[in-house]
Amino acid sequence: MVLVVLGIDALDPELVDEDRHPHLTLSAHHAIETIDSVEGEPSTHELWPTIITGLTPAEHGLELDDGVSWDNPLLNLGSTVADYLLPGGLQTRLGAWLLTNTSEDAFRERASYYADNGLTTVFDGREAKPIGVPNYVVDPDSEDREHNLRRNLGDLFERDPDATGGHTSSDPAAFYEECLEMSMVRIARARRGLRGKRHELVFAYTSGLDLVGHIAHSQPAMQERAYEELDEFVGELLADLDEDDELLLVSDHGLQEGVHTHEAMVAATDERLVADIESVTDVRAAIDAELDAHDHSPSPRDDTADVAAGGERVQEQLEDLGYM
Numbered sequence: 001m002v003l004v005v006l007g008i009d010a011l012d013p014e015l016v017d018e019d020r021h022p023h024l025t026l027s028a029h030h031a032i033e034t035i036d037s038v039e040g041e042p043s044t045h046e047l048w049p050t051i052i053t054g055l056t057p058a059e060h061g062l063e064l065d066d067g068v069s070w071d072n073p074l075l076n077l078g079s080t081v082a083d084y085l086l087p088g089g090l091q092t093r094l095g096a097w098l099l100t101n102t103s104e105d106a107f108r109e110r111a112s113y114y115a116d117n118g119l120t121t122v123f124d125g126r127e128a129k130p131i132g133v134p135n136y137v138v139d140p141d142s143e144d145r146e147h148n149l150r151r152n153l154g155d156l157f158e159r160d161p162d163a164t165g166g167h168t169s170s171d172p173a174a175f176y177e178e179c180l181e182m183s184m185v186r187i188a189r190a191r192r193g194l195r196g197k198r199h200e201l202v203f204a205y206t207s208g209l210d211l212v213g214h215i216a217h218s219q220p221a222m223q224e225r226a227y228e229e230l231d232e233f234v235g236e237l238l239a240d241l242d243e244d245d246e247l248l249l250v251s252d253h254g255l256q257e258g259v260h261t262h263e264a265m266v267a268a269t270d271e272r273l274v275a276d277i278e279s280v281t282d283v284r285a286a287i288d289a290e291l292d293a294h295d296h297s298p299s300p301r302d303d304t305a306d307v308a309a310g311g312e313r314v315q316e317q318l319e320d321l322g323y324m
Contacts, residue, residue, distance in 0.1 A: 010210035012254030013265035023235040029267035033279040041260040042253035048134040054284035107134035131204035146182040183208035200296035217258030
């Protein structure tokens with residue numbers, strides 16, 4: 001019995017519809033409260049550590065400073081210079097330039113950060129498989145296709161504090177394809193983790209929907225199409241669930257007209273999974289409660305039997321995309 005948690009950055013409760021998006025709403029779904037950063041809107045950098053710890057950003061310590069993660073190792077020099085020489089607005093612009101023009105990912109805090117700071121996460125003491133969770137990096141020397149794509153978007157996704165949504169793209173259509181490819185990869189990895197039956201918890205994250213939303217403010221049909229495609233991708237994951245497996249969808253905030261909104265959402269295959277989630281700070285407790293109350297012990301499948309049951313479809317998809 002596997003609990004799959006799929007983190008979908010910027011999945012907005014006001015933009016999902018039970019009829020149009022049955023796989024994004026599942027058996028039960030509702031809006032939940034999120035937390036604003038110092039900039040006045042929710043921050044991915046802060047919120048996924050909150051979701052996996054149950055702690056507010058002030059409690060877990062991974063906070064933004066004027067919109068930029070100035071404690072990021074690559075930005076330390078920029079931070080030192082900025083603190084002494086630049087006013088706050090220009091610090092944000094410098095951070096935007098650095099994050100656009102370097103290969104550094106602002107969401108790559110190591111998993112060891114939590115133990116080093118006396119913090120616990122939903123993964124502790126579990127047979128768990130975290131996949132791409134922001135600021136929970138198990139192997140800093142390894143990256144998957146989503147990381148690679150994010151780092152090499154170039155002018156397809158440039159930070160611009162003066163633009164609606166804070167970003168511009170030289171080619172929105174090409175950018176859209178890259179973002180949906182990111183989501184396909186992460187969901188395929190979640191499907192593989194589920195099919196292996198070697199983990200009680202598979203927790204995967206994808207940023208594709210959020211990235212599209214930041215560019216699609218002038219092309220709302222693009223964001224609508226992203227929701228429809230993502231619904232299909234999640235439907236493929238849903239089809240892989242065995243009768244006793246469960247799926248929980250979680251977002252960190254919504255996104256409309258290029259800007260983060262102040263509501264997140266949850267959805268699940270069983271109402272009990274989301275009944276007590278009112279805020280992003282409640283997600284960790286809900287996952288713990290499910291894993292403690294129901295037997296999710298790993299039961300690895302025989303590889304041959306797994307392929308015979310249809311596991312080859314996931315492998316073929318990854319091969320078609322050039323990842324295997």
